[in-house]
Amino acid sequence: MRLGAIPDGLVERIGLLLGKVPTPIGEAMYSMPVARSLQVAQRTGILGALAEGPRDPAELAEHLGLQAKGTVRVLDVIATLGHVKQNPDGTYEMTASGRRWLDPRSDTYLGDFLADTYEYWDWYAGLEDLVRDGKHVELHEKAADDPYWQSYIRGQYQLARLSSAEVAKAIPLAKGAHSVLDVAGAHGEFSMALCRQHEGMRATIVDLPGSARVGEEIVAEAGMAERVRHLVGDMFQVDYDGHYDAALCFNIIHHLSPEQIRALFQRIRAVLRPGAPLCVLDLYDREGGQRANLASILGLFFHLTSGADTYTTDEVSRWMGESGYGSVEIKSLRTLPDLRLLVAKAV
Numbered sequence: 001m002r003l004g005a006i007p008d009g010l011v012e013r014i015g016l017l018l019g020k021v022p023t024p025i026g027e028a029m030y031s032m033p034v035a036r037s038l039q040v041a042q043r044t045g046i047l048g049a050l051a052e053g054p055r056d057p058a059e060l061a062e063h064l065g066l067q068a069k070g071t072v073r074v075l076d077v078i079a080t081l082g083h084v085k086q087n088p089d090g091t092y093e094m095t096a097s098g099r100r101w102l103d104p105r106s107d108t109y110l111g112d113f114l115a116d117t118y119e120y121w122d123w124y125a126g127l128e129d130l131v132r133d134g135k136h137v138e139l140h141e142k143a144a145d146d147p148y149w150q151s152y153i154r155g156q157y158q159l160a161r162l163s164s165a166e167v168a169k170a171i172p173l174a175k176g177a178h179s180v181l182d183v184a185g186a187h188g189e190f191s192m193a194l195c196r197q198h199e200g201m202r203a204t205i206v207d208l209p210g211s212a213r214v215g216e217e218i219v220a221e222a223g224m225a226e227r228v229r230h231l232v233g234d235m236f237q238v239d240y241d242g243h244y245d246a247a248l249c250f251n252i253i254h255h256l257s258p259e260q261i262r263a264l265f266q267r268i269r270a271v272l273r274p275g276a277p278l279c280v281l282d283l284y285d286r287e288g289g290q291r292a293n294l295a296s297i298l299g300l301f302f303h304l305t306s307g308a309d310t311y312t313t314d315e316v317s318r319w320m321g322e323s324g325y326g327s328v329e330i331k332s333l334r335t336l337p338d339l340r341l342l343v344a345k346a347v
């Protein structure tokens, strides 16, 4: 799965509608209704109800207190993606791909993440201000009791569950390693995966109050509260409280400037035992300045939501070297084909 990519076949379908020639009009016209239909169907309960079984659209709309015409139109748009289908008797049902991602009983359910993307709409409405005046959203400056944290961190948790087992296996722990520091670790899924794979492992997660509160709930629900603790505070200020056999820095450096990244790597270095790995999982720009890939789409999102940027693996490797780490190994992951895991040991 390529998260955030335009679904397979959609461009071709748009192209067909426009006479087999993919034009920018196709993307501008079609991607908005597709995205919004998915988000609205999730938030209004249409997808949740369909996960229970086939439904007549008028009856479904009435059951959910929705308008029948709008419900059908939204369902038809989602059907173009292949996640639902219309049966000959007029009912709609979820397909196998829909069930995989959108049925709450699935281990790979992404409904909360999908619902969270509803919030992105307003942020993208400000894109012209970003381009004209450099104004961006500060995603992580919301008040600790803002309900957005639930939506954000539960969504990130669902994404993390898809790759955490493979990522945990890729972390080179020394024999006898028993402690990991997970900076900006939020929901704790990557730490929990390490704990599941290594008996005796304990994890310390550092995160902001709004995120940590949700993360503590998730860890407790997973029955891991005795092995995974949260340190609440700003990762640039909070006392990391101990020494560690490994550190994770996952999906955070794209929110930071190069100076902040170096400062963070140095702070982490100060609490790592010699030889302990720092692992930096993120989306990286292609070397050579070529940005026309998924990194360019998510790079815009990161810039919009923090004013920061994505970087190349060369840049981040150099900053690791300058911050007290040895040579960097770059790992690819089957479950996260667009990301890379950079690993370097504290010297």
Ligand SMILES: C[S@@+](CC[C@H](N)C(=O)[O-])C[C@H]1O[C@@H](n2cnc3c(N)ncnc32)[C@H](O)[C@@H]1O
Pocket: 140, 156, 157, 160, 183, 184, 185, 186, 187, 206, 207, 208, 211, 233, 234, 235, 236, 249, 250, 251, 252, 255
């Ligand atoms: C995109 S999420 C990544 C969560 C997790 N590491 C993962 O890979 O799924 C970014 C996290 O960074 C946290 N964060 C942002 N700024 C922070 C700061 N100054 N100190 C601590 N955590 C921070 C956010 O609260 C959020 O939980």
